Amino acid sequence: MTELHISWDDYHAKIEQLAVKVYQSQWEFNQILCLARGGLRIGDILSRIYNRPLAILSVSSYSGEEGNVRGELHFARSITMSTKQLGDRVLLVDDLVDSGVTLKETLVWLKQHPEYAIADVKTAVLWYKACSVIAPDFYVDYLSDSPWIHQPFGRYEQIKPEDLLP
Template sequence: MSDLYVSWAEYHSQIEKLAIQIDQSQWEFDQILCLARGGLRVGDVLSRLFDKPLAILSTSSYGGKDFQERGNLKIASNITMTTDTLGGRILLVDDLVDSGVTLMNILEWLKQHSEFQVSEVRSAVLWFKACSVAKPDYYVDFLDDNPWIHQPFEKYEKLKPQNLL
C-alpha cells in the first residue's frame, strides 16, 4: 500500500470533477446528505454548485495514531438539516470509500429510518479504493493499490491552537 498526498488545489479539482460527473449523469436529486467529517467539505461545495439543501450526518470509524486505525463505526443519532425532513432523491456524499463499511451501513441506516421518506439514494465520493466491498455510484478516481490518502486538512489533526502562533 502506497501513500497518496493531496494538495488543496488537487482536492478542490477532485470535487469539481465529481460535480461534472454528477451533472453529466443528468440524475436529478433533491438533497445532499454528507457524512462528516470527511464528506463535509465535499458536500458543502456540491451543495453550493447544485443549489441543493445540505444535510449532515456525523460518522466516525477512524482513530488511534494519526487517525489511521479503523474501529467500530459510530453514527450520530440525528441528521442536521435546514429542511423539515430528509426525503426524495438523496445524493449521499463522502470523501472516499475505503473498506465500504461506512457506505453500506449508512445505506442500511437510511432504510431503517422510514420517517425520512427517502425514495432513492446515490453515492458520490472522490476516491474509490479497490479493497472496498461497496461501489459508489459516482467517483473520480479508482485506486487499485489502496493507498492511504493524506488530505490537505489532516495537518489540523496534529495541531493545537497554540501551535498556530
C-alpha cells in the same frame, strides 16, 4: 502501503470533477447528505454548485493518535438539516470509500429510519479504493492499489491550539 498526497488545488479540482460526473449522469436529486467529517467540504461545495440543501450525518470509525485506526462505526442519533424534512432523492457524499463499510452501513442506517422517507439514494466520493466492499455510484478516481490518502486538511489532525501561537 502506497501513499497519495493531495494538495488543496487538487482536492477542489476533484470536487468539481465529481460535480460534472453527477451532472452528466442526468440523475436528479433534491438533497445532498454528507457524511461528517470526510464528506463535509465536498457536500458544502456540491450544495453550492447544485443549489440543493445540505444535510449532515455524523459517522465515525477512525480513531487512534493519528486518526488512522479503523474501529467500530458510530452514527449520530439523527441527521442535521436546515429543511423541515430530508428530500426523497438523496445524493450521499463522502470523501472516499476505503473498506466501504461506512458507506454500506450508512445505506443500511438510512433504510432503518423510515422517518426520512428516501425514495432514491445514490453515492458519490472522490476516491474509490479497490479494497472497498461497495462500489459508489459516482467517483472521480478508482485506486487499484488502495493507497493511504493524505488530504490537505490532514495536517490539522496533528496541530494543537497551542501550536498556533506566535
